[in-house]
Amino acid sequence: xxxxxxxxxxxxxxxxxxxxxxKEKIYHFNSKSKKKIFSVDTPPPTVSGKMHIGHSFSYSQxxxxxxxxxxxxxxxxFPFGTDDNGLATDRLIEKIxxxxxxxxxxxxxxxxxxxxxxxxxxxxxxDWKHLGISCDYSLFYSTINEHCQRVSQQSFIDLYxxxxxxxxxxxxxxxxxxxxxxxxxxxxxxQLKSYFNDIIFTVNGDKLIIAxxxxxxxxxxxxxxxxPDDKRYTKYKGKKATVPLFxxxxxxxxxxxxxxxxxxxxxxxxxxxxxxxxxxxFAHNLPLKTAISPFGKMTELAGTYQGLSIKEAxxxxxxxxxxxxxxxxxxxxxxxxxxxxxxxxEIEILxxxxxxxxxxDKKNMMVDAGNTLHWHPEHMKNRYDNWVKGLQWDWCIxxxxxxxxxxxxxxxxxxxxxxxxxxxxxxVDPLRDTPPHACPKCSSKEYVPEKDVLxxxxxSSLTPQIAAQLVPEAYDKIYPMSFRQNSHxxxxxxxxxxxxxxxxxxxxxxxxEVMITGWVLDxxxxxMSKSKNNVIDPREVWGKYCVDALRFAAAGTKLxxxxxxQEKDVVTGQKTVTKLWNASLFSLMxxxxxxxxxxxxxxxxxxxxxxxxxxKVIRACTESLESYEYSKAKAETDKFxxxxxxxxxxxxxxxxxxxxxxxxxxxxxxxxxxxxxxxxSTIKLFAPFLPYITEEIYHLxxxxxxxxxxxxxxxxxxxxEKLIDEKIEQVGDALVEVIxxxxxxxxxxxxxxxxxxxxxxxxxNEDDVRPFLEDLKAVTKAERVTFGSTTAVIL
Numbered sequence: 001x002x003x004x005x006x007x008x009x010x011x012x013x014x015x016x017x018x019x020x021x022x023k024e025k026i027y028h029f030n031s032k033s034k035k036k037i038f039s040v041d042t043p044p045p046t047v048s049g050k051m052h053i054g055h056s057f058s059y060s061q062x063x064x065x066x067x068x069x070x071x072x073x074x075x076x077x078f079p080f081g082t083d084d085n086g087l088a089t090d091r092l093i094e095k096i097x098x099x100x101x102x103x104x105x106x107x108x109x110x111x112x113x114x115x116x117x118x119x120x121x122x123x124x125x126x127d128w129k130h131l132g133i134s135c136d137y138s139l140f141y142s143t144i145n146e147h148c149q150r151v152s153q154q155s156f157i158d159l160y161x162x163x164x165x166x167x168x169x170x171x172x173x174x175x176x177x178x179x180x181x182x183x184x185x186x187x188x189x190x191q192l193k194s195y196f197n198d199i200i201f202t203v204n205g206d207k208l209i210i211a212x213x214x215x216x217x218x219x220x221x222x223x224x225x226x227x228p229d230d231k232r233y234t235k236y237k238g239k240k241a242t243v244p245l246f247x248x249x250x251x252x253x254x255x256x257x258x259x260x261x262x263x264x265x266x267x268x269x270x271x272x273x274x275x276x277x278x279x280x281x282f283a284h285n286l287p288l289k290t291a292i293s294p295f296g297k298m299t300e301l302a303g304t305y306q307g308l309s310i311k312e313a314x315x316x317x318x319x320x321x322x323x324x325x326x327x328x329x330x331x332x333x334x335x336x337x338x339x340x341x342x343x344x345x346e347i348e349i350l351x352x353x354x355x356x357x358x359x360x361d362k363k364n365m366m367v368d369a370g371n372t373l374h375w376h377p378e379h380m381k382n383r384y385d386n387w388v389k390g391l392q393w394d395w396c397i398x399x400x401x402x403x404x405x406x407x408x409x410x411x412x413x414x415x416x417x418x419x420x421x422x423x424x425x426x427x428v429d430p431l432r433d434t435p436p437h438a439c440p441k442c443s444s445k446e447y448v449p450e451k452d453v454l455x456x457x458x459x460s461s462l463t464p465q466i467a468a469q470l471v472p473e474a475y476d477k478i479y480p481m482s483f484r485q486n487s488h489x490x491x492x493x494x495x496x497x498x499x500x501x502x503x504x505x506x507x508x509x510x511x512x513e514v515m516i517t518g519w520v521l522d523x524x525x526x527x528m529s530k531s532k533n534n535v536i537d538p539r540e541v542w543g544k545y546c547v548d549a550l551r552f553a554a555a556g557t558k559l560x561x562x563x564x565x566q567e568k569d570v571v572t573g574q575k576t577v578t579k580l581w582n583a584s585l586f587s588l589m590x591x592x593x594x595x596x597x598x599x600x601x602x603x604x605x606x607x608x609x610x611x612x613x614x615x616k617v618i619r620a621c622t623e624s625l626e627s628y629e630y631s632k633a634k635a636e637t638d639k640f641x642x643x644x645x646x647x648x649x650x651x652x653x654x655x656x657x658x659x660x661x662x663x664x665x666x667x668x669x670x671x672x673x674x675x676x677x678x679x680x681s682t683i684k685l686f687a688p689f690l691p692y693i694t695e696e697i698y699h700l701x702x703x704x705x706x707x708x709x710x711x712x713x714x715x716x717x718x719x720x721e722k723l724i725d726e727k728i729e730q731v732g733d734a735l736v737e738v739i740x741x742x743x744x745x746x747x748x749x750x751x752x753x754x755x756x757x758x759x760x761x762x763x764x765n766e767d768d769v770r771p772f773l774e775d776l777k778a779v780t781k782a783e784r785v786t787f788g789s790t791t792a793v794i795l
Contacts, residue, residue: 004588004700008581010546010692017695018129026710027070027134029077031474038074039481040066041464041511042135043494044081044143046088047117051127053565054487054520054528056538060554061517062485063133064630067688070134071716077478079139079467080128084117085148085404086456087178092116093403102179106402106431113403114144127539132547132691134712139470143459144405149427151466152459153408155501156397157420159357164504165397167418169353171271171278172396173338176296176310177345180400181354186457186493188341191334196263198328199321201241203252208241209328211263213335215321216313217270219246219302220291225280226266228254233266243268244326245317246303253284272349275392292348294400310348355398355407355452359500363388366496369503374513376628377560380488387492395497397458404453406430412439413446461497464510484511488518488560515628518562525564541570548690549573555634555689576638577693580686583646584697587679590657594672596705601666604656605771607674609732610649612725613640614678619719621685630688637685645678648736655778663774681717731768735776738762738791742780745793757782761792 021027042062045055070076090101093113101109121142129137141148159165172181194213201208201224210224224241226233233252240249250268257276258267269280271289280286291301298305298313305313321327338347359366366388375381398407406429410419419435421428430449438445459466468479480502486495495514502510519527522534542550552573557563603611617640624632653671660668680702687694691712698711708714742760746753760782762769769776769787777785 004581004585004697006585008577008693008696010548010577011543013692013696014130014547017692020695021134021710021712022129022137024709025138026712027076027078027136029079029136029139029471030075031471033075035073035075037077037474037477038066038069038483039077039468039478040079041467041481041484041498042078042080043486043490044083044141044460044463045124045128046086047082047084047092047121047124047142050124051131051538052528053536053538053541056131056541056550057520057554057557057563058485058487058517059128059131059133060551061557061630062515063131063551064555064633064688065483065485065515065625065628067134067691067712068625068633068716070712071684071687071714073715076134077139077467077471077474077481078135079141079470080125080133080135080137081141081143081463081467082121082125083143083456083460084121085142085144085459087180087399087401089113089117089144090401090403101402104402109402117142117144130542130547131538132551134691139467141466141470143456143466144403146427147469148459148462148466149405151462151469152405152454153421153426153428154423155458155462155465155505156408156454157423158505160418160420162504164358165355166358167353167355167398169351170356171281171349172352172354173393174294174348174350174352175340175343175345176292176294176348177343178340179294181352181396181398186341188339188344189336190339190344192337192346194333194335194337196331196333197318197321198264198330199244200326200328201244201268203236203239203241208236208266209264210266210268212268213333214270214273214314215317216298216302216305216310217273217291218243218268218317219298219305220270220272220289221246221250221268222271222286222289223250223269223280223284224252224266225255225258225269226252227256227258227260230258230260230265245320245324255280255283271351274349278349288351290351292350294350294352296345296348310346354396357395357397357458357504359504360391360394362500362503363391365503366500369499369509373499373509373511376513376515380491380514380516380560383488383491384496387496395455395458395500397455398452399455400451401453404456405459407450407452407454409450410435410447411450412442412444413448414444415439415442417441419447457493457497460494461501463498464502465505479510480508481511483513483515485515485517488516491516513628516560518557518560521562521564523564523566527562528565536565541567545570545574546577546692548577548692551689551691552576552634555630558631559629576641577690579642579646580682580690580693580697583641583650584679584683584701586650587675588701591672591676591679591701594669594676596673596676598669600670600673602670603674604667604670604775605728606649606652606732606775607670608723608725608728609772610644610674610678611723612729613644614681615719615721615724617644618681618685618717622716622719625688633685634689637682637689641682641686645682648739649674649678652739652775652779655775663778667774683711684714684717687711687714727768728771731764731772734764735762735769735772738776739779741791742782742793745795749795751795753781755781755795757793757795759784759786759792759794761786761788761790761794763787763789763791 066078196211197215198209198211221243236252239252269277272278293299298308300306370384408421408428410430417439422436464479464481468475498510528535549570553569617636620636621633656663656667656671683694694711706714766787
């Protein structure tokens with residue numbers, strides 16, 4: 001056992017142990033191991049952004065569970081990946097390289113992206129390493145590398161052959177800022193100010209007032225609808241209304257989807273303002289009119305408003321309606337608007353040709369899959385269920401970008417048959433590669449390549465398969481995976497899409513259990529995000545304090561709950577790190593001559609007391625971590641360490657440790673045993689949360705005895721029920737209260753704790769106290785102990 005330095009240099013230790021863990025392959029996955037595998041589907045962070053405080057919390061919380069499972073003798077499969085094939089990466093490359101992807105040759109732009117990612121990725125990944133995330137970083141994937149492209153394109157081909165994919169000209173969710181189709185999972189609801197505009201349409205000279213928030217869609221109006229039971233409007237059935245400013249006629253039709261209580265109770269249908277417009281379009285076989293281009297500009301259909309942006313057109317049309325006396329009134333409202341979660345732009349519904357995964361008819365399957373998944377906390381399943389029930393669109397998986405995983409398809413130029421590659425060709429780029437054979441339908445060898453790429457989630461939803469295929473010899477042991485952690489905000493897309501893909505491919509869930517964590521909030525209770533400029537850089541936090549202190553704060557957040565970040569929690573973590581070092585320094589000073597092979601002749605009462613309490617703490621921590629309640633495990637460990645071990649037991653056992661000549665060698669040996677077991681167990685209980693300080697203490701004290709390269713490869717402490725003694729705990733707890741009363745009495749009289757107590761009267765049974773008496777007298781400095789009806793301290 002080596003002597004600990006008097007002070008702990010956390011930053012020096014972090015660098016030292018990072019290098020050691022990597023050199024010794026402490027977190028290496030052994031595919032040939034006979035241990036039970038605990039496989040983890042790690043959320044791949046997006047390379048386009050730096051680690052933020054939310055990352056540091058959620059990944060640490062995942063790591064708490066992983067480190068615990070490793071110490072529970074599982075063979076842990078914990079790879080690391082980066083998500084770098086999506087729009088966010090596009091935006092990053094355009095920004096740092098001062099380019100526009102649309103203005104570049106596709107091949108040239110993709111090469112620029114890949115080269116730039118190779119340059120910036122090492123520093124990005126290093127942040128996760130420094131945070132102590134115990135992945136096997138040799139098992140690495142990037143969602144744009146060849147391996148991931150191959151898996152993603154295999155998925156596309158498999159679903160196509162199963163009849164679960166189709167390409168179609170159809171109304172599609174569209175971002176006019178990003179110039180591409182998006183999926184429902186990429187929508188966010190945003191409360192925006194708008195106006196109900198009461199506009200005058202005419203029917204054979206009669207005025208018909210219709211309220212709308214989208215007057216710019218007047219040129220795309222194809223019908224007017226009212227509820228068939230609304231007697232105000234039944235007289236117009238079969239007639240036509242004239243659209244103001246544009247002077248064309250549209251039919252007036254009854255339909256139960258028209259809400260008599262909304263606006264004026266009669267509504268214009270435009271292609272397309274919302275989901276209901278789409279339903280009417282299909283149900284009534286209405287014509288298609290496109291007033292908004294893919295670039296968010298008004299088309300030639302808008303006449304004099306052609307070329308204006310949507311907001312410019314809205315203002316101009318309202319101004320002209322006012323001039324013509326066609327605007328009756330305006331009412332300001334706040335309403336929920338769908339925006340693209342990537343850029344915040346209001347979404348349009350445009351008619352375009354896109355690829356879809358067909359799953360709207362599989363809601364029952366999705367619900368059943370969610371029911372068989374183990375949720376932690378359980379109530380988070382409600383978010384999943386509500387999302388499934390609210391699905392209105394098949395999954396649009398095509399994107400109009402240069403950069404991404406190419407859709408592996410060609411089209412026969414003659415008959416438009418879909419041509420697929422052979423799987424041995426994968427990955428392919430249809431713009432560069434050629435089909436493996438002539439058209440099977442018409443034998444033509446002429447083809448048209450697909451230009452679109454896959455939605456990033458079409459690839460990211462395959463992370464369990466992507467990761468498991470890194471170790472093909474253990475694939476069936478790894479997948480389905482044991483565990484997935486993600487924050488509650490991505491239940492509806494990353495979790496949902498991954499589960500759906502696994503069900504569609506393999507008819508099973510991709511993981512057995514999911515752990516849902518919360519957001520980190522700012523001091524005002526708002527989610528931290530770069531767009532709000534309220535983020536905190538975790539590097540600055542661990543630079544000011546240490547990584548363990550930051551992880552300590554992350555361990556204090558309850559499972560699934562949002563957490564307002566407070567620096568004081570990191571300060572508390574820093575104090576715990578310092579206290580753990582100092583307590584270990586004191587303990588190890590008295591354990592230099594301790595030999596755990598020597599049997600203890602008799603266990604002193606207070607030693608039995610602390611060991612009994614320790615067993616309960618180990619049991620509680622184990623049960624909490626088995627159910628992924630990491631905050632409970634941290635709280636139990638922290639309470640035992642500060643209160644039971646440091647504040648109480650170390651003060652009680654000091655006299656025996658220092659004065660073996662007076663108290664006896666056997667009494668000291670008993671104290672050494674209890675102290676050794678308590679300290680080793682505490683270090684191991686803290687290890688998942690504080691990986692650096694525990695590794696440092698372990699190597700300076702217990703590693704040689706434990707015969708392990710790392711505390712993180714050592715065994716989790718076992719709870720020994722035979723050491724639990726309720727009676728001895730009850731008496732010991734009562735005496736700890738007595739000790740506190742003595743300290744309080746001396747403090748109130750401003751007397752040193754070393755000053756003797758003339759008499760200590762205890763209101764306890766003398767026979768029960770007798771085994772504790774010598775330690776009690778020593779710690780209180782009591783010259784005489786007597787027993788009475790009330791406890792009293794006579795100074």
